[in-house]
Amino acid sequence: MASMRDVADRARVSAKTVSRVFNDDPHVSPDTRARVRAAMADLGFTPNLVARTFRTGRDAALGVAVPDVADPFFAHVVRAIEDVASARGCVVVVTSLGHDPDRERPSVEALLHRQLVGLIVVPTSPDQSYLAPWAAQAPVVFVDRAPTGHLGDTFVEDDEGGARAATAHLLAHGHRRIAFAGDALGTPTSRHRMLGHRAALADAGVEPDDDLVRLGDWSAGPTGLLEPLLQAGATAIFSSDARSSVGVVLGLHALGRRDVALVSFGDLALGAALTPGLTAVDQDPHALGTAAATRVFARIDEPGRRRRRTTVLPVSLVARGSGELPPAMSSVT
Amino acid sequence: MASMRDVADRARVSAKTVSRVFNDDPHVSPDTRARVRAAMADLGFTPNLVARTFRTGRDAALGVAVPDVADPFFAHVVRAIEDVASARGCVVVVTSLGHDPDRERPSVEALLHRQLVGLIVVPTSPDQSYLAPWAAQAPVVFVDRAPTGHLGDTFVEDDEGGARAATAHLLAHGHRRIAFAGDALGTPTSRHRMLGHRAALADAGVEPDDDLVRLGDWSAGPTGLLEPLLQAGATAIFSSDARSSVGVVLGLHALGRRDVALVSFGDLALGAALTPGLTAVDQDPHALGTAAATRVFARIDEPGRRRRRTTVLPVSLVARGSGELPPAMSSVT
DNA sequence: TTGTAGGCGTTATCAC
DNA sequence: GTGATAACGCCTACAA
Numbered sequence A, B: 001m002a003s004m005r006d007v008a009d010r011a012r013v014s015a016k017t018v019s020r021v022f023n024d025d026p027h028v029s030p031d032t033r034a035r036v037r038a039a040m041a042d043l044g045f046t047p048n049l050v051a052r053t054f055r056t057g058r059d060a061a062l063g064v065a066v067p068d069v070a071d072p073f074f075a076h077v078v079r080a081i082e083d084v085a086s087a088r089g090c091v092v093v094v095t096s097l098g099h100d101p102d103r104e105r106p107s108v109e110a111l112l113h114r115q116l117v118g119l120i121v122v123p124t125s126p127d128q129s130y131l132a133p134w135a136a137q138a139p140v141v142f143v144d145r146a147p148t149g150h151l152g153d154t155f156v157e158d159d160e161g162g163a164r165a166a167t168a169h170l171l172a173h174g175h176r177r178i179a180f181a182g183d184a185l186g187t188p189t190s191r192h193r194m195l196g197h198r199a200a201l202a203d204a205g206v207e208p209d210d211d212l213v214r215l216g217d218w219s220a221g222p223t224g225l226l227e228p229l230l231q232a233g234a235t236a237i238f239s240s241d242a243r244s245s246v247g248v249v250l251g252l253h254a255l256g257r258r259d260v261a262l263v264s265f266g267d268l269a270l271g272a273a274l275t276p277g278l279t280a281v282d283q284d285p286h287a288l289g290t291a292a293a294t295r296v297f298a299r300i301d302e303p304g305r306r307r308r309r310t311t312v313l314p315v316s317l318v319a320r321g322s323g324e325l326p327p328a329m330s331s332v333t
Numbered sequence C: 001t002t003g004t005a006g007g008c009g010t011t012a013t014c015a016c
Numbered sequence D: 001g002t003g004a005t006a007a008c009g010c011c012t013a014c015a016a
Helices: A004-011 A015-022 A030-043 A049-056 A072-087 A101-112 A129-135 A159-172 A188-203 A226-231 A242-255 A285-301 B004-011 B015-022 B030-043 B049-056 B072-087 B101-112 B129-135 B159-172 B188-203 B226-231 B242-255 B285-301
Strands: A061-066 A091-096 A118-121 A140-143 A153-157 A178-182 A213-215 A236-239 A261-265 A279-282 A310-313 A316-318 B061-066 B091-096 B118-121 B140-143 B153-157 B178-182 B213-215 B236-239 B261-265 B279-282 B310-313 B316-318
Touching (some): A004 A015, A004 A030, A015 A030, A049 B049, A072 B091, A091 B072, A091 B091, A101 A118, A101 A129, A118 A129, A153 A159, A153 A188, A153 A285, A159 A178, A159 A188, A178 A188, A226 A242, A236 A242, A242 A261, A285 A310, B004 B015, B015 B030, B072 B091, B072 B285, B091 B101, B101 B118, B118 B129, B129 B140, B153 B159, B159 B178, B159 B188, B159 B236, B159 B261, B159 B279, B159 B316, B178 B226, B213 B226, B226 B242, B285 B310
Parallel strands (some): A061 A118, A118 A140, A236 A261, A261 A279, B061 B091, B061 B118, B118 B140, B140 B153, B178 B236, B236 B261, B261 B279
Antiparallel strands (some): A279 A316
16 A cells, blocks of 8 residues: 555655645645646555544544434434535544443543544433543434533434323324333433323313333333233324334234324334335434534534534424324223 | 653653553553553543554454445445444444446545455446455455455345345246346346346246346336236246335336236345235345455455355245236236 | 654644 | 655464
């Protein structure tokens, strides 16, 4: 692999001049520039990015830590970040943190050791204070979930408002026994959605019932979570995240229960093709990722400028039918 | 950020000793080791990974280039790769190549400049010969699509066999007017699936009809591609990739056409919840990613060993009902 | 067991 | 406009 020295020798200039040509420094005569360019082409020179990073102390890489890149929501967030980063000549280094809170810190720090220009995190642990020292070196931005113990720029969606609208929708169609289906991760998103759900119930004067709240892994089939919920007399379900919704939809289908109303927080690709169509709170992971990545670079470009720390992106309810099944149709067990 | 020198000064040893302690070199007395450890802790020393990479010429990073991380199939491939890589202390640098073939080379080379330990690519361009020089430095493995112009380890799925089984399934249920729905990307996967489709037709003595082949963007609604297909008398559709299948399913639903049989290459998350259930060729992106990443490290560990260049992973047909609609039900236009 | 010398490829500084 | 020189932080080789 040719180095700058080789190019310099061939073009009969110094290494510094090669560097200048490569970095589009205007202080190079057209003549020299051409000679260097030719030499670079002959040798197939490509600059060693690692050496550059080493020297400058800053890697043209943006770190991204999400719970799981295979989750469609986070996959879209990552994709959006990538688009912004690549427009700035940055590559993206991703890590899936998994759902074990203890893995967050080591995984994120492994990323940070690489002199990244910035970091975007969807926190999975209950404490992000370990990031405080790092934030001095490179901007840290949180996405989807607000951090605890470390103040950093944060972009979340209106979890509470969306959940409130979802449950209100079910209430408006006559439901009173509305279940809350969620995962067992205890994320801030889940908590906010629960708050919104409860707020909507309160608005309607409906007493919350703990028997109608089930948190766990909905992909395991209808027996463990869904059936008990229906036993408890649920006529409608608010599923608080897309993964759970998939489980709920498959479970209801397996049980042949078409009489249970459903609103999902997070739309599904085939939501419109279900019978009835899936009513869902529409999220915009692309907007979230774009906003976060844009903020990283904004912080780099204008370090001094003050900005709103927390941004809440709106969500909207897409009514398709599954939220409009009247409770009258339901067989109350 | 403290460097080895700082730690060395504080522990009253040389920088080399600090390095030894950090790399668990046994040739350090317990006493010295303890002193150095203490100094490291005091200063919050973390080794500069970039400097190490620079010095050793090899970054603990694995490059991954896929068409789109937001595509569920590739997202799962990436996730599987990540798991293997992180078990080896490697981070993953991902790039979405998009669908423009011209972007492949620059994007991939941008990755390669970082002295990666290896590279995993889903090619999007018609020629990978530019990778030949790079392959000498680090193992290059292709996934999902075989490369052209560069021999490298390749892991693909049985596209032809899966497609053949899919179309055979439709033929077995009496269909003769079987459409082929695909994207317009001209990927090797599409070509192989077309071959399998044609082979199944030939097996059954059915003449292929170009009017029943539509390639394009199926997400744009039923007007452009789906309706002409039905006009041409298709009673069944073989959709050759998951993205197209989503479009076909949504399109058929929008048109209210429940009488058209469908088999999809690639299962969908809610496939089982559709009415009728979606019959699909089940792929295993996780296995593909795991195999590819494992191979990268195998090549690193045993550079000399000869291995089969191309591995074809099997796929299986999941029959759920959508492939069994009899042509009699269809309204032939 | 520990230390010294040297260099990986690039860029910053400061001459010319 | 161009070049010499000196780092950046670490690791390999060799020496003590």
